[in-house]
Amino acid sequence: MLLGGTLLANDDQSVVLNARQIGDALDVLGNPLTEKEKGDLxxxxTTEEVSAILDPKSIVEVVINPESRVKVRSLSVVPSLVEKGWTSHLIKIINEAGVTAPLQVxxxxxxxxxxxxxESLADRWLKLDIFRGRPLANTLSGVSIEYRILQIYSRDSGKRSAKLKFDVGQGTQDLGFRSEILINFDxxxxxDLSFEVLDENNKPTIAAFEIRDMLGRVYPDQAKRIAPDMHFHPQIYRGSGETVRLPKGEYRIGYSRGPxxxxxxxxxTYDGKGGELTFKLERWIxxxxxGWWSGDHHIHAAGCAHYTKPTEGVHADDMIRHCIGEDLKIGSNLTWGPCFDYQKQFFTGKNDKVSKYPYLLRYDVxxxxxxxxxxxxxxxxxxxDQMYPGGESKHxxxxxxxxxxxxxxxxGALVGPAHSGWGLRCESEELPNYEIPPFDSIGANEYIVDVTHNVPGPDGKLVPAVDFLSTVDTPIVWELNIWYHTLNVGYRTRISGETDFPCIYGERVGLGRSYVKIDGKLNYESWCEGIRAGRNYTGDGRSHLMDxxxxxxxxxxxxxxxxxxxxxxxxxSVKAAAFLPKEVNQSFKGLSYTAKPYWHVERARIGGGRKVKVELLVNGYPKDxxxxxxxGKINDIKFNVNIERSSWVAVRILGSSHSNPVWILVDDEPVRASKRSALWCLESVKKCWAQKERFISKNELKDARLAYDHARAEYKKRIEECILE
Structure with a gap:
């Protein structure tokens, strides 16, 4: 057989088999051949009969010469694409070298x-994908002629052009740019498909929507998104009257609005001509x-999964959309290292103007x-004031x-360590445990020192240097162990829930939350004050510990x-509630507490049933x-417990939610619950200094030594004051 002047082996049987696989694959992709074309296949x-059927459906012919060099020529005049959708096109491959590597485009x-x-956004209008799913192989077969399916997604409508480049590995492009081809598309x-989104009171709202076709492809395509639709999310956020542009097709839309x-x-099935879908949302709690208001004190508009171009992170109107779509009442949008000098302009010291009560967004640091x-x-x-005195940036x-x-x-700020568990890893699953962590990372490491200090507040009176520990976004034992130990020696740090979006968790804001009890109307200041006072519980929002x-x-x-x-x-007493689906989520079976998600109500499920355990803690240990x-129902849970000496008491649904403590002082004695905890704290100061001394500037070393010496002295004093081991 002679093709293009080159004598090829007679591969008729293999060519025909490949062509029939192409027909099967096009069925899977929803772009089937006509009944006549199927019958002809x-x-x-013979190869000639296959070519007569499939060549008219091919947009390019790729030739791999005997030296494995690739060149390409056009076979279709103006291929048709569809805006915001995928179309399938064939590539004809003449493989003179018998290459069995994957074809790349x-x-x-x-x-x-x-x-x-x-300035480059307008030109980046398409997405390419060579289909490698069943029944096709991942690589070329080595047969002299075969066909492959090129899937093309178009962001735009109208006339568009693209330069496509083909290769079968490094260095296989033909000289003189013959492996590239400019193709014009129509x-x-x-x-536009319009959404009506109604909350449980039939009021318009915003929710999260994950749109997929029957092949599981996400719409709009993530690679072609800029804010407010995040490129690292499968979901988008839309409110009543807002739209998403979709081509004709069959879709599944998953919808949600936070936990x-x-x-x-x-x-x-969408006819591609417009219309409206109505979504009526249902709460379980x-x-x-x-009076319990949700908030996430640690989200970001820049850094990590966010882009730095075309803008340095995203803006407040993008972030508030996500907060409303997850029913997160308070969002603390923290400016940090990446894009600091750009994002700092949005700090005002009050609620951002995009806030829409009761959804409040504020920039902090x-x-x-x-x-x-x-x-x-x-x-x-x-x-x-967001800027430390002496400069206008972060240096x-x-x-x-x-x-x-x-x-x-x-x-008058509310302050605490972020992602507390980093640097506090331990092997034990017990709480509390007495392993000394390495103190080698960026969590609540120096907290072991800072918690012993009081510093002047706005009125000059001494206040604790640390208000809270962050929880929910690192392994639960690592977070809670240091907290339990410092509570056991008499310190009164509270906890608050965070996500560190989109760094530790990029899935959505509000995966870690604090629910703060507020008398009267919600505002950011009173929400923060509730955390300082410990009038809150933390968790994943799938279980609750109210009142x-x-x-x-x-x-x-x-x-x-x-x-x-x-x-x-x-x-x-506590009003407790949780919601678990009836069916067990098998992905949590045997899942280590050090694996994500670190807090999730599924971790609290008892066996294969639909129950969870509400525990009463005294000094870190379950007593009932x-x-x-x-x-989903609210339960009035009651306990009676004997308290013989000064102690702290809390409740938890381990793995999902945790209250702050109440302190019970017996005969006016301070809490000194455990000498072992005090010894653990003292050893931890030693370990922390060994790790952190090298990071402290020379002009602050004296301050640092005094701070650490103070902590050692405090823990030694409390060791002597503890009666129980």
Whole structure:
């Protein structure tokens, strides 16, 4: 057989078999051959017969010469594409070298939009994918002639051009740019599909939508997204009256609105001519009705998964859309190292103008990528001034975290370490445990020192240097172990939930949350004050611990402290709820607590049923428990426990939610619950200094030595004050 002047082996049987596989693959992709074409393929016996059927459907012919050089020529005059959709086209391959490597295609027009210069966005309009799924092989067969399927996604409508480049490995492109070809396309228009999105009260709102076709492809294509649609998300966020442009086809749309809502799915056939879909959202719980307001104190508009081009991160109107779409009432949008000098312009010291009550967004700061970050990142909330004195950027900040905390607390900020568990790893699954962590990362490392210090507040009176520890976004044992130990020696740090979006978790904002009890109207200042006072619980939002009280005292009120003249019984109550699907999520079976997701109600499931355990803790150890149906109903849980000496008490659904403590002082004695905890803290200061000394600047070393010496002295004192081991 002679093709293009080259004598090829007689591969008729292999060529015919490949052609029939191509027909089967086109069926899978939803772009089938006509019945006549299928019939002709069924009876085809020669390469010439196959070529007569498939060549008219091929847009290019790729020739691999005996030296494995690749050149390409056009076979179709103006191929048709569809706006915001995929179309399948054939590539004819003449393989004179018998190459069995994968065929690759690339194009400057197919580069992603994320991190692209603004002036290049218009040119990056398509996406290319050579189909390698069944029944086709991943690589070329080596047969003299075969066909492959090129799938093309078009962002745009109208006339468009793209330069496609083909190769079968490094150095196989033909000389003189003959492996490249400019193709003109006619991109047919799609139509907007409108959404009506209604909450449980039939009011318009925003929700998350994950749109896929029957092949599982995501729409709009992620590589062709810029804000407010994130390129690293499968979902988009849309509100009532807003649209998404889709081509004709059959789709599944998954929809959700954060952990307090039931997720749903619609399957529908779209005619590509426009229309409207209605989504009625269903809640399983609304803590805000009882005065408990959700918030995430650690989200970012720049850095990590965000792009740095065409803009340096995204903007407030993008972030508030995501907060509303996840029903997250408070979003603390923290400016940090990446894009710091660009993002700092949005700080105002008050709610951003995009806030739409009760959804409030505010810019604050995370010390990360600068300053004292190597001793542990710090969340600085409720700032009045975002810039440490002495400069206008991030390069002059203190390298000792305590000095940063002094400055922040003097202006009334709410402060605490970010992603607490990093650097505090341990092998044990027990809480508490007595392994000394390495203190070698960016979590609550220097916290072991800072927690022993009081610093001047706005009025000059001494206040704790640290208000809270961040939880939910690192392994639960690593987070809670250091907290339990410092509580056991009498310190009163609270906890708050965070996501560190889109760094630790890029899936969505609000995967880690705090629910704060507020009397009256929600505002950012009172929400932060609730965390400082410990009038909150933290978790994944799939379980809840509302109205935790001890002997009638509600957590976070009157200092969370009650006094007893002598030991005796106390009454504990909490309104608890959780929601688990009836079917067990098998991905959690045997999942280590060090694997994501670190907090999830599925971790709390008891066996194969639909129950979770609400535990009463005294000084970090469970003293009682109640098994509760995780059916979404609120349960009034009650405990009675004997308290013989000063202690702290809390409740938890381990793996999903945790309250802050109430302190019970017996005979006015401070909490000194465990000498072992005090010894653990002292050894941890030693370990932390060994790791962090090298990161502290020379002009702050004296301050650092004094700070660490103070911590050692405090823990030694408390070792002596502890009665119990």
């Amino acid at each position: 069924d009876v085809a016996k 690339s194009s400057a027009q197919a580069l992603p939009l994320a991190n692209a210069a603004k 991109c047919l228009s799609s139509a 307090e809502y039931m997720a749903g799915e619609k399957q529908f 609304d803590p805000s009705k009882n 995370e010390v990360s990528g600068f300053g004292s970050h190597q001793s542990g990142h710090l969340c600085l909330l409720r700032l009045k 002059h900040w203190p390298t000792l975290g305590l000095n940063t905390l002094r400055w922040a607390k003097a202006q 935790f009280t001890v002997s009638g005292l509600e957590v976070g009120t009157r200092g969370s402290e009650i006094s007893l003249n002598e030991g005796g019984a106390v009454r504990v 428990e109640v098994e509760m149906d995780a059916d």
